[in-house]
Structure formats: C-alpha cells, structure tokens
Amino acid sequence: MSDVLQEIHDVMDPARARALQVTLGGEATIGAGEALPPFYHQIYFWTPQHPQDLGRDGHPKVGGVIPDMGLPRRMWAGGRMEFHTPLRAGKPAKRLTYMEKSERKEGRTGVLGFVTLRHEIWQGETLCLTDWQDLVYREDPSPDAPKPTPPKAATDEVVCETKTFNSTLLFRYSALTFNGHRIHYDVDYAKEIEGYAGLVVHGPLLAQHMISLADRELGGLKRFAFRATAPLMHFEKAEVCWHPEGRVWVRGPDGRQCLTATAE
Template sequence: MQPDNTLTQSDVMDPARAQAMQVALGHAPTLLAGDALPPFFHTLYFWTALPSSQLGRDGHPKVGGLIPDMGLPRRMWAGGRLQFDAPLRLGAEARRVSVCEAANRKEGRTGPLAFVTMRHEVWQADTLCLTEWQGLVYRKDPDPNAPRPIVRDAAVDEEAAETVHFDATLLFRYSALTFNGHRIHYDQPYAREVEGYDGLVVHGPFLAQHLMLMAERDLGPLGAFSFRATAPLMHHETATLCRKGREFWVRGPDGRLCMTASA
C-alpha cells in the first residue's frame, strides 16, 4: 500500500495521442511507435480520470488527497523544472510515480497563498527517463476592488523570436489532450466572473511546451529545462516566443512578460 502523498500510475505511450498533439501544434503527424517522445509530451499521458463528484468547482480533482486542502480555491501552475535522463519511447508502457514534496501556506502581499511542489518520476522498464518538479500556487478568490497586479515588461533583445496564436478551440483541444478540466481554459463566464480573468487563460504548460520545442530545435536535445509563469496570457492574444542563448521568455502583445525559462 503506497503512502498518502504518493501516486503511481501506468500508461502506454500511444503514438496516436502524440500525433494529435503534433497536429494541434500545427505540425505534421509524424511520430510512430519506437520514436522518442518530444520533450513535455509526457503530459499527454497518465490521466487522472475521476467522476464529477470528486471534482472541485474549477474542474480539477478536489484537494485533500495527494494535495492537501489549505482552504484556498484558485489553483495556478506557477512553474516547473525537468531533468531529462533517457528518451521515452512511443508504443511502450511507462509508469509515473508522483509525490507531494512540499505544501506550505504563507501570507503574501495580496493575501494568503499556498505553495505546493509535486515531483513526478517517469520510468520505462527499469530506466528513469524523466524527473519533473511542478510548482502550484493556490490563492483566495479575487477582490474586484483590489488594484490590478503589477506586471513586468519583457526584454526586447532576443536573438530569435516567433509568434504564436491561440483561440478557444486550440485551448479546448489542449485541455482534452492533457485531460485538464480546469474551467479557466474553456469556460469563459467562469474564467471572467469567478476567477477574475479577462478571457480564457492560455495554459502555462502549453506556453512551456512551445518554448521547449523551440529550445530543442535551436539548441539540440535537452538535458534540463525550467520555466516560471509571471503573468497570464489570454486566448485572444498573440504571444512572441523569445530566445537569447539558453534563456527563453514569452512576451505578450502589450510587451508584458508572461513566462521565463532556461534550457
């Protein structure tokens, strides 16, 4: 019997799911059984499928199990870090061991915050292929009278850049491929009226996915990658993916910094 803070799941790295992700990204569906899984595509697997009665109001699994309930309803994926040790092969079974490493509640400038660190190890046979640390932040509901958060301006000295576009259909497809029920990505009334966003929120991991593919294309196979979300990007906004050396960032259409990353 595994401890309460650990979850082990098994899944087959189905090439069809990886091909669907390629198509969603605007690429040709070329991946086949035996091929190495592109970086971060492991998020397409190891779904946690629960009945509706076990979901919270936001569409995520209710806290109180693997992630403790700290009394704060709004969840955000704040960032992550990945260590790539061996390729994951499509068509083969893999297992993911997830551990809640830390969960702490603190007082921030805008009120209480809870920080959760998850560690995921992904294995094929007896080989550890990937270790991922996932940083989550939980917050209270927004105060409509509170001042808008201060955002940083993104750098404009990139060596390489490309633009990416999002819409509601693309966000829905990514949510479906990753089995992510978070309503801020597809339920616009909920995103605006309950969580206080200006529209549908582009998934932080989806932005990180774009940056990782850019990094692999420009720099070669990745050994490690880290990213941190700094401001939300809305579904109706065009973003610019930027690179300078091994540093990456996402710039919003108004110049704000949405994500930083390092390869």
C-alpha cells in the same frame, strides 16, 4: 526519500502524440518506438475522477494528492525538468509522484498555498525524466483589489516566433491533457469567478512552445526550468523568444513577460 503519493501506468499511445503534433500545427509523424519530443509526457498519465470528486473549477478536489489548504483558486506556477533519456511512444511507462513541499504563507495579495510535486517517469528499469511541478493556491480575488503589475519582457532575443490561440486550440489541448480547469474553456467562469479578461492560455501549452524552440536551438535538452509571471488570454498573440545564453521567454502583446525559462 518521501513516500510515493501516486503511481500511474500508461501505454504512451503514439496516436495521442500525433494528435498533439497536429494540434500544435505540425505534421502527425510519431510512430511506435520513436522518441517523444520533450514535454509530451504532459498528455499522458491521466487521473480521471468522478464528477462528484471535482471542485468548482473542474479540477479534482484537493485533499488527496494535493492537501486542502482552504484556498479555492489553483494556479500553475512553473517547474523544472531533467531529461535523462527520451521517452518512447508505445512503450509502457509509469509515473511516480512525491510531495516535495506543501506550505501556507501570507503574501502581499493574501494567503497563498505552495505545493511542489516531483514526478519520476520510468520505462522499464530506466528513469527517463524527473519533473518538478510548482502549484499555487489562493483566495478568490476581491473586486476592488488592484491588478498586479506584470514584469516587462526582455527584448534582446535572437529568435522570435509569433503564436496565436483561440478557444478551439485551448479546448483540444485541454482534451489531450485531460485538464478540466474551467478557465481554459468556460469564459463566463474565467471572467466572473476568477477575474480574468478572457480564457486563459494553458501555462504548459506556452511552455511546450518554449521547450520546442529551445530543443531545436540547442540540438537537445538536458534541463529546463520555467516560471509563469503573467497570464495570456486566448485572444492575444504571444512571442516566444530565444537567446543563445539559454534564456527563453514568452512576451505578451503589450510587452509583458508571461513566462521565463532557462534551458541547457
């Protein structure tokens, strides 16, 4: 097994979980000792950095946990989770981080850096969750480069929930996750530097909606694996779709597939 790259401790404050419940449009109900909904661990285990240790995009500079591959753009590509036992609000926890993969490759759109981190979250002597996080690093887009064509989303859903977003929601989610990535709140940076049409909805925020839907339909989750395939802008509606085969996806307003996942 690889060495631990990082160990972070957190008290799993119930107030933060209640803040996420309200941010997502629900009621603030979670109290100390109660099970946290799946994927709520995203709002814990912050790693604050001094301003001089941040990159141009607002994320911590690479070269620490993430190796520096000379590629400026960070993209959250997806991941997978195994839920062993529920995390409990208000109970101290620790997160151990390991490097599973780090490589640089030549892709169709230029040089890409691929990083996979494995996080283990423990409460006491119990391993509650294993979380693999896939990140992609790439060069700045060329102004004359053609935009990639996103895949079309499936249309055979049995359940479909419409979600809307705005800059306030994105700001609140960034605050709860301590995510400083400027594509989520700095529209000029998102458009002029990274080439997006607007503010980018957080991949994990979309994944949270997918996981909540799958958890409700299945009556509990053991595993969840997801992949981002196209960005969603803050001014766009999204449809979160479920099929009883355990398929979940996010469909953009033009029918494109933004995320796809499997749940069990």
